[in-house]
Amino acid sequence: xxxxxxxxxxxATANLWLWSLRDFVILAVAALLSVLALVQLHIFxxxxxxxxxxxxxxxxxxxxxxxxxxxxxxxxxxTTVLRMEMMTMKQQKKKKGRSVQDLLGIRTFTKYGLxxxxxxxxxxxxxxxxxxxLSHTNIEIKIRHLMMVLSALPxxxxxxxxxxxxxxxxxxxxxxxxxxxxxxKVRKLIKKDIDFLDTIQVEMATARQFFFVARxxxxxxxxxxxxxxxxxxxxxxxxxxVHRLKKPEIKRILALYFDSSLQGEAIPDIDGEQFYxxxxxxxxx
Numbered sequence: 625x626x627x628x629x630x631x632x633x634x635x636a637t638a639n640l641w642l643w644s645l646r647d648f649v650i651l652a653v654a655a656l657l658s659v660l661a662l663v664q665l666h667i668f669x670x671x672x673x674x675x676x677x678x679x680x681x682x683x684x685x686x687x688x689x690x691x692x693x694x695x696x697x698x699x700x701x702x703t704t705v706l707r708m709e710m711m712t713m714k715q716q717k718k719k720k721g722r723s724v725q726d727l728l729g730i731r732t733f734t735k736y737g738l739x740x741x742x743x744x745x746x747x748x749x750x751x752x753x754x755x756x757x758l759s760h761t762n763i764e765i766k767i768r769h770l771m772m773v774l775s776a777l778p779x780x781x782x783x784x785x786x787x788x789x790x791x792x793x794x795x796x797x798x799x800x801x802x803x804x805x806x807x808x809k810v811r812k813l814i815k816k817d818i819d820f821l822d823t824i825q826v827e828m829a830t831a832r833q834f835f836f837v838a839r840x841x842x843x844x845x846x847x848x849x850x851x852x853x854x855x856x857x858x859x860x861x862x863x864x865x866v867h868r869l870k871k872p873e874i875k876r877i878l879a880l881y882f883d884s885s886l887q888g889e890a891i892p893d894i895d896g897e898q899f900y901x902x903x904x905x906x907x908x909x
Contacts, residue, residue: 730878733871735845736852743841746852747874750834751865769862773836776858780836786880787833791821833877836866 651674658670731739737746755763774780795818802814838855840848852868859866869877 733874734848736848736868738874743839744843744848746838746840746848746855747869747877748836748838748856748859749867749869749873750836750859752832752834766863769864773859773862773864777836777838777855780838780855783835783837785833785835785877791825795821835869835877 654670654674658674661667661670729741731741733739734744737744739745753766755766758766798814798818798821802811802818805811805814836855836859838851840851843851856866856868
């Protein structure tokens with residue numbers, strides 16, 4: 625039978641891991657309070673104090689680390705976390721401060737095109753040619769003409785976008801005619817015209833538009849005017865049917881590109897402007 629001999633006056637206390645039972649209870653309550661302060665008030669200091677108390681080892685019994693070294697490590701971690709949070713908040717403020725217009729890079733409309741963060745853009749609509757009905761020789765001629773345009777204007781860009789036609793005015797006119805028309809045969813023809821407009825509206829939604837886009841940088845208004853006319857004359861001189869777009873046409877292209885308009889309807893300069901009517905009283909004021 626094995627016998628164990630214990631020294632008299634033994635002062636050992638019951639421990640749970642590194643702490644006595646009393647310290648463990650204090651740490652548990654303090655840790656709960658520090659978590660609440662961290663989650664609700666975003667205050668780190670109670671958690672830091674709990675860690676310092678929990679690993680208080682002035683004699684370096686555990687892993688050779690004293691109280692001072694532990695406090696310094698905890699404060700370093702706390703400072704690093706705060707620095708990272710401040711950097712994250714600054715980045716979020718920068719993102720929140722940028723408007724949609726800044727993200728798109730569009731500044732404003734100009735007299736000849738569109739002003740962006742990377743220069744002024746001039747848009748030239750080109751009517752495409754049905755090459756399926758052309759001979760091989762004529763197709764080669766068309767390709768040679770395009771090569772001449774690209775050689776003369778090396779910075780020009782070719783853009784293809786969705787196309788859509790708006791027949792709202794036509795349909796409104798036919799609807800008014802239908803309301804006042806009394807002849808049954810004429811009314812039947814007007815209804816067929818309205819149905820026809822709806823049909824071609826859907827068909828043209830899958831069509832495409834082709835543009836030459838010129839990007840100008842650091843030019844004054846007079847220089848932009850001369851450059852715009854020179855580019856249009858050069859493209860037209862190579863046999864292309866070209867037209868420089870004005871502000872309403874550019875707005876329509878942007879609306880179709882960003883899916884803001886599905887049928888190519890007119891887009892107001894200010895959102896909601898089409899729903900605002902100026903009364904006579906407001907004019908007098």
